[in-house]
Amino acid sequence: MTASTLEQVRNVASDILGIPADKITAESSPETIENWDSMQHLNLVLAIEEKFGIQLEPEDIEQMKNIGAVAAVVERLQSAAL
């Protein structure tokens, strides 16, 4: 995983969850971030799709258990599109 994908995901998550980007790590998850509820998860998914120009399948969304996993899914879909 490149740092830049992770960083971009952290920035998007920062906007959506209302938390400074430097407080968000690859391990941040709904368990560690209080207002990361199901509606915020949907918002995050939509913002990620929009930002990276990708379409996430329900199975992809299933895998997005923490920020690092979100970045991994993004990278996989991006490289598949190449």
Next chain:
Amino acid sequence: MSDSISNPAPAEQNPSNLRAEVDGLIAQGAFDLAARRLAELWRHDPASGTANFVTSRLDELREKLGGKLALTKFKLAILRSFTVEPIVPLLRAEAFIYGIDLEVHVGDFNTYVQDMLDGQSSLYRFAPNAVVLAVRTGEAAPELWRDFADLAPEAARQAAERVVQGYEQWIGAFRKHSQAALIVHSLERPSSPSLGVLDSQSEAGQSGLIRQINRELLRIAEGFRGVYGLDYDALVARHGSEHWHDERKWLTARLPIAASYLLQMAREWMRFVVPISAPLSGRTVKVLVVDLDNTLWGGVIGEDGMAGIKAGPEYPGAAYQALQRALLDLSRKGILLAVCSKNNLDDAMEALEKHPGMLVRAKHFAALRINWTDKSQNLREIAQELNVGIDALAFLDDNPFEREQVRSALPEITVIDLPRNPLEYASAVRNCAAFERLTLSSEDQQRTEMYAAQKQRAGAEQNFQSKEDFFRFLEQEAELEPVSELTLARVAQLTQKTNQFNLTTRRYTEPQIAELAKQPEWHIFSIKVRDRFGDHGLVGVAIAHDQGEQCEVDTFLLSCRVIGRTVETALLAYLAESARRRGRKRLVGWFLPTKKNAPARDFYEQHGFERQKTDGAGSLWALDLKSSTLHSPDWIKLKVTTETKPGGMN
């Protein structure tokens, strides 16, 4: 895509720097500048993440500034059959750049029927200014959408009728409980009808019946004031059904719209919210000021000459003709056009008058500023010449530098961010919510001609020895009548838009005016004015309220294009006369000062009223109707239609 209105040239600053700058400015207490940077951030990067940032900082600014946030508060309720929550931040951010602080209430899934029928529901407790009824075909007409193949033709027709009856009943109930505007989504047609191409061979097919429902919905909307149709079917078609929809999100999260189109849904709602909120903000964009070189035509007239500039039916001139057509459409809606261009006057006028490919000509422009002066100075002059506030101007220019300069010198102006590709210019103008209107009066349609006549009048005025001679020469005729069905829209519009000659600046919507007109103690008059140069149309409104022995002037306003020609005296004299006829002894009225109504400040004093008191809100004036000698000037020919209350309105 044609949705480039706020996707302009790349940001000079990258968005994350702008975020840090906004936070820094808020921390320093520089709230105005923070708000401007926040708007800049949204214009440069209108994405979901940005929307959440913008709305969270907007909430912070509101909290820090208390009641002093310079935005118009507006409450919008969304009744829905699908997930709209992710659209809300986009909508609020988009509203913010139109100067609106939007509070949104989202109804529960598919509870719109009980919400509308029950006068105690959370919908009505929220007291919205406007309500969106966003229901999809699958929920509004499930039989027609899902089970169409199983329906006999007669059963299908009956199903369609039931859908229409349902809407009619809910909307009627809504109007009983609320005066708020209602925006009703039309039903979309299936992109793949159940019988394939066979479906389009009959009006009674799946698509045909849904089309029929939509026609009926419009008929229902037309029967109520303040109920409007949003053509959801056309919106989906504009962007393409296959792109617009995301079946995965629908099945997993009840969100039918793909991530990249949520913004388009928000913008479509804004095209309604902006004109509906105009009465509250007192702000309507009335003039579009356009640049010439590389905006109205391709190329630079001073360098390329008449033969070199591009405007015509072929590419690339066709892009500019398309823009010109969009401008002409705006002028048909009553939006004035003006030119502000750095050019030699003769070069530019030759192109405007004689270039064979031009659809707009000099006569279409109410004001021209073709010179080498700074654009913001020219824009100030145009506002002055046309008697409108700076905030009534919009500015269209291909040059990002000019746009930024105007934006920073005159932040009240609506600056349209033109995309780089001229083929997208026309849709950038057409999609701008600032130009949307929900009703159109005949005055709106003739406004450009009226301003041309006004130019002649101003020329004539200089040749007279006395004002009185000039007034006689004008041969003014005024027609006074109580508000009626025919004038209601214009009367409400004038209360909403008139800022300068307006004694109390009370804003009324159409339903409110209609309601007042039914009360026996309220009297609403309009005045139409004509003179030898042309017809001004309906330009003035007075609302009088009988209270025992006295009659209070609730509202008194005149469009600025007729003030100073004694029409105001004629209208006031008529108010006094009619109050006397109804047995009132005194005519009283407030002058409530605003930033813009200084022209009306001395009005009561000049007409023999005595000041009763002055408080924080304004001053109260009174005229003794027994001893008053107030009368209409003899150079105005008055035609009065007497009140036919209560039959006039229904």
